[in-house]
Amino acid sequence: MMQPFFHSRIFIFFTILAAAGLVLYFGGVFQAWGETHIRIAVAGPMSGKNAHVGLAMRRAVAYRVEKMKERKDPLAGRIEILVYDDGNDPARAEVIAREIAERADVLAVIGHHYSSVALSAGPVYKQYGIPAITASATADEITRDNPWFFRNAPANSFQGSIIANYVSHILTAPAATVIFDRDDYGASLARGFSLEAEKLGLAIKNQWGFDTTAQDADALLESIPHWVIDSGDPGIIFLATHDAEGARIVATLKHFGRDFSFIGADAIASENFLTALEKLPQERFRKGYYSDGIHAVSSFLPDTANRTAQLLGHDFMERYGEPLSDIDIGYFDAAGLVIDAIGRTLSQAAPPERSNSMKDRRNAIRKYLSERTDPGNAYRGSAGEIYFDIDRNLAKPPWIGRYQGGRLLSAPVQFQPVKAWIGIDNPLEEILAERIFLVNKQFLHRLQVIYAGIDVNAISDLSVENGTYVVDFYLWFRFPGEFNDAGIEFVNAVPDEGSTGPLTLGEPIMAHTGQGVTTRAYRVKGKFKGEFDLRDFPFDEHRIEIRFRHKNHTLDKLIYVPDLRGMRGGASRGADYGFPPLGGWQVTDVLFHQDALENNSSLGLPRYFEQNVRIEYSQFNAVVRIARQSLRFIIKSLLPLFFVLVLIYLSYFIRDFSSRMGLGTGALMTVAFFHLSSTTNLQVYYLVALEYLFFLLYFSTVLSILAPLIIEYHQRKADRDAAHIPVARRIAGNIDRSGRIGQPILIVLFCAWMFWLFG
Structure with a gap:
């Protein structure tokens, strides 16, 4: 009676376990079926001579949704994009706009491309009360007197x-x-x-x-x-x-x-x-x-791009074989803003959300977009902050580019909004000195562009456990006018042994001035600290970073842009970057980008005590992305564990109790030793990927120890009671067969799971 009872209990246990897994896995699907779809219309020239622009608009919006899915955003699975072809024809656009607006399931419109087309569609959106946003149609009349039309571009x-x-x-x-x-x-x-x-x-x-x-x-x-x-x-x-x-x-x-x-x-x-x-x-x-x-x-220049936009540009190049354009990033961010508005308004809706009328939901989205009016509550897009002026146009001034070598690069002087008057004691003096300008009722700083370049010579002394590394590199600045590079501060530099102070530039190894432009170059070697996340160890990837900013000059006066034309490899992925490889690591990419280092402080000035004053510094980032050569590490460091698995498997073919127990306990001690020696030096408080392998080994070794114990128990019982001999033989045979079949299946499933997680 024991064997049927034993098997029935196992069958019931695994049945319940499988059912629970199915419920958890498909629960999200059932929930999604029970919820309404979120439909967004994309309208643009999908045919004709400007069809390539329509394609860029459509794929930018689709890619925005795809990135949400990669982040496991639950909203992404509900979004459906409806594509409409206006052919850049005003008459056709009006018909399409009416078709979109009359649908009871479309929450918002992204488009159109041409100003004349958007002007034709705009009154229809206003009449039906459906929010629309364009990133390319720039005529003022599109958004003027139309509270339903927004623009992710300057008018x-x-x-x-x-x-x-x-x-x-x-x-x-x-x-x-x-x-x-x-x-x-x-x-x-x-x-x-x-x-x-x-x-x-x-x-x-x-x-x-x-x-x-x-x-x-x-x-x-x-x-x-x-x-x-x-x-x-x-x-x-x-x-x-x-x-x-x-x-x-x-x-x-x-x-x-x-x-x-x-x-x-x-x-x-x-x-x-x-x-x-x-x-x-x-x-x-x-x-x-x-x-x-x-x-x-x-609105977008590649050399002013932050890290998010740089990575997006590389993703676009890999996927579509084309560089990221202003249309791509403009509509990518427009889609992100619209989806953000939909998500936030849905979260604020009274349950159940389907009880809210389409009119109310559209109006809630419009209201949310209308409230993005200053940098403090702006939407953080890939190309920067998105906030609107009184006519719902992008309030930021555009970048000024200058063509060089067939590429549009940042001009040496830009305009930047005055976000805070902190540190400006005499605004009138700044205006008269032409350091601040009043343009369209908006005060703008004169912003100096510093072209910065880094060529890495060597990376050494990499300590993943401590997150430190030593980098030897050339650094240069190219600029018109004056620039005090003595104020450069390496944000993530740490003192090295024998150092007497913070890392500095030292004396320039080259200085040259010609045609009003000065270039100064330095050779720097220092120790830096990165933020290493070892959860994926030994399939981990890390960033070797060099970050610097100016101690005194804020972002409204100075911005660094990568000198892509001058750097080794430029912005080309997979180029030869000119420094020797790191042992056990592979360089997967090199990025150069600027971003803003933010501080919130009144600096002790009473008139700013009750205000949210944000001080921003332009920060230059050089990033070398490295990936551990996992196969080499596994072969070199973990090969004995493969033999442990083989021995555990062979134990199911051995009858002798003592031999099986010896193999099992020896395997358990070996696994424990390798576990401690492989992970102790990492000094992290969380589980790393390698530990899941050890958990598999612990599970397998414990089973290999329990198996002979159970067999031995029934064997001794059979020695005392001859009637139990057939039962003992069947149990021993079942356990051995289960081990011979189950362990390879378990290993295959584990390997498939690890490959799915880490490639």
Whole structure:
């Protein structure tokens, strides 16, 4: 009777265990089925000549959701993206907007691409009360007087004002010529630039407009460069045009052989602008032949990207084979903001959430977006903070880029919002000295760009247990004007043995000044501390980091950007970075990026005691990502454990009790010894991945010890009672068969689980 009872208990136990696992595993699926889908519409040019832009919009939104799924965000499984093709056609956009708005299950709209298209769709969204956000349509009228439309990009009037101030104060040009498209996009840019130029006393020599829909558009585009030549010195030429027309004008004027200065709006910063120029033979022969020296504004520049945007850019390159564009990151962040609004409003909804009407849920999302009005409650996107002005436009000024070698890099001077007046004793003096500007009712700092570069020579003395390492590297700064690099502070440097103080730059090994730009280079060797997480040991990956900032200059006055053109390997993944490999480790990537180091302090000034004053410093980060060569470590350090598993398995083929007990207890002591020796030095309070292997070994060895004990118990009972002999034989046979079959299955399942977790 014992054997059936014994087997029935085991069967019931494993049945309950399997049922519990199924409930836990599929519970989320059943729950998701019981909840409503969250539907978001993406509207853009999915066909026609701008279909590539529509593809970028769609994939950016989809990738945003995919990243949520990677983080196991429960909201991600409920999101459904509905794609609509407006063909960049205003009439078609109005029809599509009405189709979207009349659906009872769409919470928000992300799109459209062109200003004229968004202007056509906007009134429909306003009429039906559905929130929409664009990251590319920049005409002011889109969001003005429409509380349902938001923009993750600066409005054209703001762009025009920024450009006029940059031309007047930074480039110090006395005059300008405006060439503009007469559509909503170009006309509003030209108007914003001209109004601000008049306030600044910047002379407008000529303004020439064209209509791309007119029959004589080609003839007019051919004539405008000749008019520029005939007018004498045009000053700086402001291109308030789309990318293709801007490229055509630049190329035609370049053919005349004169050296013209250009500055353009965000369309001139797009990949399409460069693509149009690359079709010309001179540009193919020498990259940058047409574009070098042109200034353009953009909401995103790769060299100003923080770590999040850098990693996103690498992910995009690996997945799509294309660099991250302003469209990609603009709509990626727009989707993130919309989803954040949906998630927060759902969490605040009265249960059950389905009882709330669609009208109420849409209005709650609109209200949440409308409340993002300052840096203090901004949404932290990959390209930085997103907060809106009174007309729901991105309130941050755009970056100013300058083409060099066919790439748009940060210009030496930028504008940055004045987030706090702490440390500014005389604002009027700062304004008169042109260190602070008033643009569109917003105060902006004059921001100095410091191009910083690091070439690593060697990494040594890596101690994963202590999180320390020694790095020998070249560091240089390139800048116009003045920069006190003696104030550089290495944030994560730690004192080395024999050191008498904090790590400093020392004397420069090279200093050079030419054409108003100074370069100073140093050789630095120091000990640094990283934040190493060993939970994945021995499949762990870590970051070797060098971080520095200026002790006195805050982010509103100075920003570091990686000197990608000058560094070894630049921004290319998989390049030869020029330093010897670390033993037992593989370099998987090298990143250079800037971000903000934040402190909240009133600095003891009474007028700031009740305020949330945020002081930010620009911090430069050089990151070498390394991965442990796990297979080599396992073979070198854990090979004896493989033989332990083999011996445990062989024990199920041995009949002798003493031999089996000897194998089991010996295996247990061996596992314990290796466990202690492998993990003691790590000095961590949490479990590491390797310990799961030891838990498997402990489980296997304990079973290998229990098996002969059970067999021996029944064998002795059979010695006293002959009737028990068949039972003892069956139990011994069942245990041995279970061990011979079960242990390999257990090992295979464990290996599959580890491969799923760590690849």
